[in-house]
Amino acid sequence: MSQGEPRIVIIGAGPTGLGAGYRLQELGHEDWVILEANDYVGGLATSFTDEAGFTYDIGGHVMFSHYDYYDELVSKLMGDDFTELQREAWVWMEDRFIPYPFQNNIRDLDPQTVFDCVSGLIQTQRQEHQPTNFREWVDAVMGPGIARHFMIPYNFKVWATPAELMNFVWIGERVSVVDAETILRNVILGEDQVSWGPNNTFRYPLRGGTGFLYDGMRRFVEDHLELETPVASVDPAAKEVRTADGRVWPYDVLLSTMPLNHLIGCTESVPDAVRRAVDGLHWSGSHIVGVGIDRQADTTKNWIYFPEPEVPFYRVTYLSNYSPYITPRPGQTLLLTETSQSTHKPEDPTTIVDRVIDGLVATGLMEEDDRQRVVTTWLCSPEMSYPVPSVTRDASLGTIQPWLRSQGIWSRGRFGAWLYEIGNMDHSAMQGVEFVNQVLFGDPESVWIARGEGVAGDGIR
The missing domain is CATH 3.50.50.60 (FAD/NAD(P)-binding domain)
Structure with a gap:
């Protein structure tokens, strides 16, 4: 030096x-x-603000933290200019909304789907096979029913990568791991569980995304x-x-x-x-599409997951529910959709906006008449969005x-x-x-993780 x-x-x-x-x-x-x-x-x-005055993030971001230093920094930067929200996350499948996480709230699905998920979960109790990839982990931990109906199709839509090509060391708090007793209790007693996860409450800047x-x-x-x-x-x-x-x-x-x-x-x-x-x-890219609609949102939902392959996006965020200043004036709605892409899952950027609007109508997030109320659309297509594990x-x-x-x-x-x-x-x-x-x-790092053989743990002094 x-x-x-x-x-x-x-x-x-x-x-x-x-x-x-x-x-x-x-x-x-x-x-x-x-x-x-x-x-x-x-x-x-x-974040970006378009000529119409709508503000967009590059995907569905929420602010929650594991670190006091970061919390203090965020508080210093935002002051009192933030909203504080209780998470309302949902899954749309089988033409209905079910609370997130899916695996804890299967009671609302068709009886055959519920049976598939529960019987698959029973099979996992007899599993002794050690998984070698994410696909095997899902089958071993959640069972083939939950795997087939949600985990495999949804994660392919997120990662644009087949599950058998992914590891599972990243799971941690990213995926709600199945608890058999919780699932059976919720099914039998007709209860929902909606509070799982590190971001069940979150803050969001009042202005500027x-x-x-x-x-x-x-x-x-x-x-x-x-x-x-x-x-x-x-x-x-x-x-x-x-x-x-x-x-x-x-x-x-x-x-x-x-x-x-x-x-x-x-x-x-x-x-x-x-x-x-x-x-x-390996990595995946994405198409982030924003749709500004000249009407008030009719829901307090924050975001929705879409596992079914015929829907062109894997997540939709009601960004206008995060802050009243996301839209240029009151009474407007901003929907933000995310669609992944890779060599395993190519997407046509020239048609994605139209396909997204069709998908929003098909899933009921927009009415057919809302097509005439769309006042702006926005497309951002990062080449690299997710570092695939x-x-x-x-x-x-x-x-x-x-x-x-x-x-x-x-x-x-x-x-x-x-x-x-x-x-x-x-x-x-x-x-x-x-x-x-x-x-x-010379302080050791606590956030960064050494992965693989021979990675230095302390570094250069």
Whole structure:
């Protein structure tokens, strides 16, 4: 390292890069810069307002946190300008709404479906097979009935990846694991269970969507922020980052939040084994469609899951129920839909908006007459939305990450760490904060998870 404080270069001004920058300015560290390819901050957590005045997030984001530091930061940025909501999540299938999570509320389905799910659950009590992929895990833990009716079709719609190509180490609080006694009690006694999960209550900014938070963080890093500055190459031997405009940025320590495969692709002198390991990283993209309707929403629902393949989206969020300022004037509705895409599940971007509107009508979220009330539509199609927890992922990370760390490079964030299980906004921001604490103070990381063989656990001091 150079004499005095280390020179820190941060690639990307999403939640991780901004989290790192915020922590650096909080500590009074001076020698650092954030290089951001876009002309805005926030990455996938940003928000956009169209010419009609409707505000959109890039998918259904809610704010809940596992970390006191992040909670305090959010409170500082939002003040009193937020709404606090009780989650109302539903599943639409068999032409009806059932409470989420599906597996705890099957009593509302057709009797044959209920029987399939319960009998499959009984089968799991006799299972001794150790699963090797997500498909086998679902069958072993939830049974073939729940697998066939919900888990497999829904997860294919989310991940655009067959379940047998995914691992199951990411499950944690992401999936409500089946409790046989709870399911049978709910079926027999006719009860619903709706409070599962870490986000059963959540806050949302009153104005500006989730991007409001990251625009707020921008104020604290503005003097160290370089927008529209895409990275062209990284030279670990010289400890330099070269940007597309020809400028060179020397560093002592590099935090990259760009997608891990892109980082390896633009880094010089990468060993062949590390380059080959990138082939084990898989992802899916998405089409996010917003539909603004000139009528009041007739429900207090927050979001709805759609497992059935004939419906073109896997989730719809009533974004206008989150804040009255999402729409330009009262009495309007904004629906935000999500459709995944990949080589396993290609989607035609030229027809997706029309297919979404047809799907909203078919599922009853829009009336036929609402077609005439649509005042705006919005389409955002990120190439990379979900880092897929593939069966090959951990071995790849176990090869790539140790080499990067040996070169003084931290790769963190949703696609930098390539760990969906720590890919929420709070996880991502805290990875940036903890990077700073480790580099400056030697504090161990608690958010980032070492996956695969041989991953360094403490890092470079």
